Amino acid sequence: MIEDLKCKEKKIAVVGLGYVGLPLALEFSRKYSVIGFDINEARVELMKKHIDPSNELPTEAFDGCDIQFTSKEEDLKQAQFFVVSVPTPIDSHNIPDLKPLLSATESVGKALKKGDYVVYESTVYPGATEEDCQPILENLSGLKMGVDFKLGYSPERINPGDKVNTLTNVLKIVSGCDAEALDTIAQVYGSILKKGVYRASSIKVAEAAKIIENTQRDINIALMNELSMLFKKMGISTNEVVEAASTKWNFYKVTPGLVGGHCIGVDPYYLTYKASLLKHHAELISAGRKINDDMPHYVANQIIKNINAVGKVLKESRVLVMGATFKENVSDIRNSKIFDVVSDLVSFGIEVTVIDPYASAEEVLRHYNHPLSSEPTGTYDVIVLATKHDDYVKWTEADYRKWAREPFIFFDIKGVYKNNFKDCKYFSL
Ligand SMILES: NC(=O)c1ccc[n+]([C@@H]2O[C@H](COP(=O)([O-])OP(=O)(O)OC[C@H]3O[C@@H](n4cnc5c(N)ncnc54)[C@H](O)[C@@H]3O)[C@@H](O)[C@H]2O)c1
Incomplete structure (x- = not known):
């Protein structure tokens, strides 16, 4: 051949x-x-x-x-x-x-x-x-x-x-x-x-190898997401905990986040499906999937709680979401979990502006029935840094604050700024 x-x-x-x-x-x-x-x-x-x-x-x-x-x-x-x-x-x-x-x-x-x-x-x-x-x-x-x-x-x-x-x-x-x-x-x-x-x-070994590469990652992120929810209640930062734990030689460093895209959030379902055909309930894999699929609702819930906590009316509030793609520096919006956050917020009457330098406005509207704006307009009660695009992580506190209403509530989902902003209600997973 x-x-x-x-x-x-x-x-x-x-x-x-x-x-x-x-x-x-x-x-x-x-x-x-x-x-x-x-x-x-x-x-x-x-x-x-x-x-x-x-x-x-x-x-x-x-x-x-x-x-x-x-x-x-x-x-x-x-x-x-x-x-x-x-x-x-x-x-x-x-x-x-x-x-x-x-x-x-x-x-x-x-x-x-x-x-x-x-x-x-x-x-x-x-x-x-x-x-x-x-x-x-x-x-x-x-x-x-x-x-x-x-x-x-x-x-x-x-x-x-x-x-x-x-x-x-x-x-x-x-x-x-x-x-x-x-x-x-x-x-x-x-x-x-x-x-x-x-x-x-064998062919089956190769098929299984591929699927566990992504399943392992999914479960590890799910663990961090679960810890993130728990540590929030304890008043400690998951990112700081992970930094500290990473000093151990065999700690596998993974951070919490929204699991979107067409691989990590999808492939484990292929495995759980096959397991079910064999009358095996893949408990851990299914639990990981559930935690990760629920994470956008947790984020939306936290945003809503923070708006309420400062005495603002949800129906009069505006949220700016920065980043629509499932990961940084790509244009792919398939299975982007950010739109689960957006639709939860919209269901409470909150006005949500979504911006993204890579995503296509036409595709966003077609897939998620939500407009993609070319830039922010006016000021916002909450700013959400959803995707770590290079264009966004260059922004300074002053760049964000330009678009923020007081008190400045900033949801840095991936913890890019490590709580370094002053006078800001800061949230990260
Ligand atoms: N994208 C990734 O990063 C990535 C990484 C590893 C593995 N994978 C896997 O690779 C596979 C392909 O993923 P992708 O991201 O390239 O998909 P994709 O959606 O980007 O592209 C698939 C292409 O296949 C075409 N297509 C659909 N049905 C067809 C058919 N019957 N005959 C011919 N063409 C057809 C579509 O028109 C499209 O152009 C998937 O199984 C995915 O899980 C993807």
């Missing part, structure tokens, strides 16, 4: 060109001939013009790439090595929604030929590749996995907004249905990665 890819006798197809798929497809296309397939025609049109619809990559990232962007399923037939990187979200009941994954698998199944490889990158519960996807590939192609085509799984570790731990700079897990598949998949991926690959012993 690798030799045929090198001389461009064979092609790689990347199915699903989002945060994960596009950088991967471009990286492959510096060495190999690539078909970049996505069902979203508008996104494909942008990519043809060298524009990353997810706003992560500059135009130059497309330079010198041998890639054909397409939304025509038919074009997949030209490829022999398929990589699937479509979304794996949850539904409104926190149940895995495998529709995009299964539909992408159908597209690949129709294009599959003898000798081909299919590697999944989407985050799934252990077993999804072999139990949910493999039968579709076999049915639609009439081929037998392991004999006629090979299967693999290689989880993605990219971290949006992180310019250090990029696709090529981190060790990547690869796995395959047998030794030959593992070898080939390791060679193909290894050829584009500076840090190389880690060969997992």
Whole structure:
């Protein structure tokens, strides 16, 4: 396979060109001939013009790439090595929604030929590749996995907004249905990665490894969120406690916060779902999820209490929320928990202005039915620093105070300013 890819006798197809798929497809296309397939025609049109619809990559990232962007399923037939990187979200009941994954698998199944490889990158519960996807590939192609085509799984570790731990700079897990598949998949991926690959012993091990990376983080943040609520009652600062505890050599430093986005707040639900199918109640993982999902309501409640405490009327109060994206310095607003805080405040008649230098006003309105303002207007009873964007953490106390009414109530959710403001009712998690 690798030799045929090198001389461009064979092609790689990347199915699903989002945060994960596009950088991967471009990286492959510096060495190999690539078909970049996505069902979203508008996104494909942008990519043809060298524009990353997810706003992560500059135009130059497309330079010198041998890639054909397409939304025509038919074009997949030209490829022999398929990589699937479509979304794996949850539904409104926190149940895995495998529709995009299964539909992408159908597209690949129709294009599959003898000798081909299919590697999944989407985050799934252990077993999804072999139990949910493999039968579709076999049915639609009439081929037998392991004999006629090979299967693999290689989880993605990219971290949006992180310019250090990029696709090529981190060790990547690869796995395959047998030794030959593992070898080939390791060679193909290894050829584009500076840090190389880690060969997992099986597809299920690789699937499980990915999901526990995020589950571990979710649970650790949940612990800190629980401690934050407790320490608030004790009148001590969680950030100061964490700083002190971090002086121990084996203390794992994690800070409290809102857990949004499409990975940490979603992936553990894939694991709890699979656990429930096996009649196992994943108690700790579920508890962590519940704490983190409830955190926006706790924050909103604290804001409301503080407004009440200074004798102000909720319906006449104004709150400025700075930051709409789920994490700093990215434009991604998917599953941003800030809007749970906003909707709680709005339900009490509070006027809320949301600003963000990265988010798209159109997307915010579409997803959360709340306007995104370009700048603050007038003055506010509470200012909430929700996302640690570089543009905001440069602000001094005087910069915030310009927009604040007295008494100045400042909710620094991530504790950026470490309670260093004078004459201010300061709150952090
Ligand atoms: N974004 C991250 O930081 C990150 C990190 C690690 C793992 N992951 C995982 O990688 C997977 C992809 O995530 P993402 O953030 O890149 O998603 P995304 O929403 O940014 O992009 C997915 C792309 O897939 C396309 N798509 C949807 N259904 C399709 C189909 N049937 N056929 C072809 N294209 C289809 C969409 O149009 C979109 O362009 C998910 O499983 C996610 O959990 C994401």
